[in-house]
Amino acid sequence: xxxxxxxxxxxxxxxxxxxxxxxxxxxxxxxxxxxxxxxxxxxxxxxxxxxxxxxxxxxxxxxxxxxxxxxxxxxxxxxxxxxxxxxxxxxxxxxxxxxxxxxxxxxxxxxxxxxxxxxxxxxxxxxxxxxxxxxxxxxxxxxxxxxxxxxxxxxxxxxxxxxxxxx
Amino acid sequence: xxxxxxxxxxxxxxxxxxxxxxxxxxxxxxxxxxxxxxxxxxxxxxxxxxxxxxxxxxxxxxxxxxxxxxxxxxxxxxxxxxxxxxxxxxxxxxxxxxxxxxxxxxxxxxxxxxxxxxxxxxxxxxxxxxxxxxxxx
Numbered sequence: 001x002x003x004x005x006x007x008x009x010x011x012x013x014x015x016x017x018x019x020x021x022x023x024x025x026x027x028x029x030x031x032x033x034x035x036x037x038x039x040x041x042x043x044x045x046x047x048x049x050x051x052x053x054x055x056x057x058x059x060x061x062x063x064x065x066x067x068x069x070x071x072x073x074x075x076x077x078x079x080x081x082x083x084x085x086x087x088x089x090x091x092x093x094x095x096x097x098x099x100x101x102x103x104x105x106x107x108x109x110x111x112x113x114x115x116x117x118x119x120x121x122x123x124x125x126x127x128x129x130x131x132x133x134x135x136x137x138x139x140x141x142x143x144x145x146x147x148x149x150x151x152x153x154x155x156x157x158x159x160x161x162x163x164x165x166x167x
Numbered sequence: 168x169x170x171x172x173x174x175x176x177x178x179x180x181x182x183x184x185x186x187x188x189x190x191x192x193x194x195x196x197x198x199x200x201x202x203x204x205x206x207x208x209x210x211x212x213x214x215x216x217x218x219x220x221x222x223x224x225x226x227x228x229x230x231x232x233x234x235x236x237x238x239x240x241x242x243x244x245x246x247x248x249x250x251x252x253x254x255x256x257x258x259x260x261x262x263x264x265x266x267x268x269x270x271x272x273x274x275x276x277x278x279x280x281x282x283x284x285x286x287x288x289x290x291x292x293x294x295x296x297x298x299x300x301x302x303x304x
Binding site for chain 1: 172173175176177180182207208210211212214215216217218219220221222223224227228
């Protein structure tokens, strides 16, 4: 099967931008960092497309995305941890009354987001790529440059940790 | 008893291979602990998958478009200086040059490139985004 490959970075942004943003948000836990990460990823895509070799585009794209995230983590290692922001509250506040905002805060995944942020990065990344982005184990393995067995283990252990955190 | 616990998540994700599925299902039939694990993993998986899908913040992609990407990052200082000179020349030229009498298709493509990138219905044509430091043609 011939893979359809986006030819321009604008097309990559249009087709994958929202997925990359959701991946970034669930990994970082805040909108500002997710915003910065998406920009960094798109810049890397723009630079990298010139030398892109036909293959698994998704694997290539998500490898770029995770590497951008890991690079940012390394850069910020000595900075203090930013607490989880109340982005959901802020977004909802414009259109909802306080009771709805509180309901949304509880039901729209704030506790799940917090639990995700408690996971070690390798587990968090695997769970998010699987359950948020919707990649297969093989695609996750390509993105993370690890065997599929490692992906399987990371996803299961990540979910087990989340179960402990959510109970 | 050996508990094939790592098969549980892979089973939920449809990622088991070979006879792993029958092996797991056979085990689940006799192991209450793994059956409970299956239910709990299912609930966690469903919870993460039910997280709201966030829309891209407005302007995120056009902002990325506006950023100048150095072609050779190790020459960043020189590229930056060259970019500043080019920008100055363009600014001066835009002051002393009268506006064009008509607008060409290329002008429209350039002006509305950002919108075209966000709105596939806007234009089927490829949008060429000039990158400072690269040949324009």
